[in-house]
Each structure stands twice: as C-alpha cells, then as structure tokens.
Amino acid sequence: MKKWPEDNKPAGFDDLVLPVVQTVKAAYKLEKKPLKFGLTYNGLPLTSCEILATSLTISEKLSAENMKYDEEEQGREPLEVLIGIAVQLGIEQGLRISKERYDRWLFLAKSPLDTMMEWKP
Numbered sequence: 001m002k003k004w005p006e007d008n009k010p011a012g013f014d015d016l017v018l019p020v021v022q023t024v025k026a027a028y029k030l031e032k033k034p035l036k037f038g039l040t041y042n043g044l045p046l047t048s049c050e051i052l053a054t055s056l057t058i059s060e061k062l063s064a065e066n067m068k069y070d071e072e073e074q075g076r077e078p079l080e081v082l083i084g085i086a087v088q089l090g091i092e093q094g095l096r097i098s099k100e101r102y103d104r105w106l107f108l109a110k111s112p113l114d115t116m117m118e119w120k121p
Contacts, residue, residue, distance in 0.1 A: 017084045024079065032078060038064035039078075041085075048092045058085055 002019070005011055024030070039062040046058055060066060061081060070076040076084075 016087050020083050021080050035067050038062050038067055046088055048095050051088055
C-alpha cells in the first residue's frame, strides 16, 4: 500500500484514482461501450469553487467531446474519468463537512454578548 505524502500534503490525483481503477478492473470484467453522445449524469453537481477553479463541471467532463479528448489526448479511460468524478464528489463532501464543523465551532466560540448583538426581533 502506498503512503500519503509527508507533512499532510495532498496526494496527486492519479495516486487517488488509478489504484481504484486497477482494483475495479481486477474485480470485474468490464466492456467499454462506444460513447458517441457522452454520458448522462443525474447526481449531485460539483459546486465548490476550490474544485471548479481547476476542473470542468461533471456534465462538461462527460460530454462526447471531452470524453474523446480524455481518451485520445490524455490517455484516460472513461472509468478513470468516472472514478475521478467520484473522488471530486468526496472532496466536495469533505469540504462541506469541514465548513459545517468550522461554522459550528465559531458559533460555540461566540460570547453571549456577540449572540445577543446578532439577534433580531
């Protein structure tokens, strides 16, 4: 098993995605279908500005044009793209949980006077 980078630095995206792809391939017999029209996604969107600053939206990633580009120019199989999206959704969820806990901590850290000053009838 690989080790996380030193000093709590984030791992590279390929270090997160490729081992999962390899494990899925070991467990399943997969057959890639032609993707002339891209893929339809009906799940939660990516909304985090931290993610969208460097990434396409999920719908854009799964368009026929971008799937073709990923496969032909980047050497990424559709499975890698899909697992990459799952990783990004996990990151988004983690950011949301972290913000929720931080907001709760800020609320608890406020003095009663601060809370009273914010109260509106």
